[in-house]
Amino acid sequence: MKTTEILALLENGQYQEAKESAKNALLTEPDNALLNYYAAWSCDGLSDETEAISYYEKALKIGLPETDLADAYIGLGSTYRAIGNYAKASETFQKARVSFPENKAITVFASMALYNEQNYKEAMQLAIKIIGETSSDPTIIAYKKAIINYSEDLDAVWD
Incomplete structure (x- = not known):
């Protein structure tokens, strides 16, 4: 599944489908920053904050496009805050x-x-x-x- 299709799932609130698709795509493209970010986003949408962290961190380490970077920082920071860190x-x-x-x-x-x-x-x-x-x-x-x-x-x- 393409990143644009996963993004559409996320934007429509279909977090479980987005998570499954992102994780499947990561099996062949583990260093794809957008896929890691989308996996994190989907985890957040499913209240799987602890799982989201590693995906956010990896996406930021690899390097996201400028258009997604601020939102990824917000997602990671909010996730840390949600778990009390x-x-x-x-x-x-x-x-x-x-x-x-x-x-x-x-x-x-x-x-x-x-x-x-x-x-x-x-x-x-x-x-x-x-x-x-x-x-x-x-x-x-x-x-x-x-x-x-x-x-x-x-x-x-x-x-």
Whole structure:
């Protein structure tokens, strides 16, 4: 089965079929980054987080196309977070933030992992900054500059 067909299964929520197809294809193409990524994605869709990790890691090690890379980082980081490995989740999201500084979703996921690590201040700073930068709510927009400014140091006090 071609990668495009497996992708179609994933996009339609047919995770079991996608997993079987990806794993079968990996028997002949074990170093295909997309097949490893699709196997990981299908495992995630089936709540097989532990199994997904090795596929995500291998896909990232081999090298994914730029169009899939950010999503693979999100998938791996979220999977680590889901199984309670918050340090690995934060490490993954930090690496992803360096590679994709404009990807706001990565930053939101990073803030959740930081929260789980009890890095509450940094988690809040990231979350508040994202709200200030991306909200279309008129009441947020009215205070955008202040929100972003305050997000830089939540403990700052001005006399």
